[in-house]
Amino acid sequence: xxxxxxxxxxxxxxxxxxxxxxxxxxxxxxxxxxxxxxxxxxxxxxxxxxxxxxxxxxxxxxxxxxxxxxxxxxxxxxxxxxxxxxxxxxxxxxxxxxxxxxxxxxxxxxxxxxxxxxxxxxxxxxxxxxxxxxxxxxxxxxxxxxxxxxxxxxxxxxxxxxxxxxxxxxxxxxxxxxxxxxxxxxxxxxxxxxxxxxxxxxxxxxxxxxxxxxxxxxxxxxxxxxxxxxxxxxxxxxxxxxxxxxxxxxxx
Numbered sequence: 738x739x740x741x742x743x744x745x746x747x748x749x750x751x752x753x754x755x756x757x758x759x760x761x762x763x764x765x766x767x768x769x770x771x772x773x774x775x776x777x778x779x780x781x782x783x784x785x786x787x788x789x790x791x792x793x794x795x796x797x798x799x800x801x802x803x804x805x806x807x808x809x810x811x812x813x814x815x816x817x818x819x820x821x822x823x824x825x826x827x828x829x830x831x832x833x834x835x836x837x838x839x840x841x842x843x844x845x846x847x848x849x850x851x852x853x854x855x856x857x858x859x860x861x862x863x864x865x866x867x868x869x870x871x872x873x874x875x876x877x878x879x880x881x882x883x884x885x886x887x888x889x890x891x892x893x894x895x896x897x898x899x900x901x902x903x904x905x906x907x908x909x910x911x912x913x914x915x916x917x918x919x920x921x922x923x924x925x926x927x928x929x930x931x932x933x934x935x936x937x938x939x940x941x942x943x944x945x946x947x948x949x950x951x952x953x954x955x956x957x958x959x960x961x962x963x964x965x966x967x968x969x970x971x972x973x974x975x976x977x978x979x980x981x982x983x984x985x986x987x988x989x
Contacts, residue, residue: 742798752778752788759792767793839984847976848916855915867917868903868910870962875902880950917965920972927975931967939963 748756758770769791774783803809810817817823876893879885885893892898903910923929940956940963947954 762794764794764797843977843982844973847973851919852912852915855919859911859914863914864910867914871910872899872902920969923972924968929971929975931971935967936963939967
């Protein structure tokens with residue numbers, strides 16, 4: 738191999754001992770050394786092979802790190818004037834993310850248990866409707882995050898692509914239908930409610946998202962989905978209040 742850059746801090750792809758064999762090497766100097774490829778090397782034909790390497794140092798690069806003081810604070814996080822503020826801001830964001838992940842994990846666990854109590858044969862039409870809605874939401878998310886071209890959208894929207902999704906995600910779709918049915922029943926039985934203002938706010942937020950990405954939309958369908966979302970939120974909140982939840986911290 739010739740003419741490559743070697744980052745001495747990234748050694749996972751190197752033969753053990755390769756970096757240490759270069760210590761003290763000067764620009765323009767050539768050095769030869771022998772090393773043995775480990776038995777766990779990803780290329781089987783090289784496992785256990787003793788090889789001689791000859792390295793010529795063409796040029797050296799160094800990382801010059803700035804002095805770690807308060808002058809870096811605003812560069813690290815806009816608005817911070819000291820490193821203590823940077824640390825506090827990062828810690829606060831980390832705690833917020835941890836709490837969000839905790840809530841999401843709790844909701845997912847509750848939903849999984851909820852789907853288990855629904856014992857019925859789901860009609861094919863209901864499965865297909867739910868699956869198409871899930872696939873449509875997935876497409877919108879992809880378009881938002883990846884800026885798909887018209888050709889890509891056309892391909893992903895084809896009947897073949899949709900049917901492949903319906904087949905591959907059949908169990909996931911079935912679970913989502915069961916969750917929806919259970920949520921709808923609990924919402925009615927417990928007389929849970931949401932306000933018209935909440936519904937309108939949710940609808941407008943979704944409409945604005947569609948407009949920002951220049952997507953066509955059906956306002957009636959958006960209203961139905963917003964109502965389903967609010968029902969789900971109300972039921973999840975009620976279930977979490979009624980449920981004894983034990984959190985287990987995994988060892989890392």
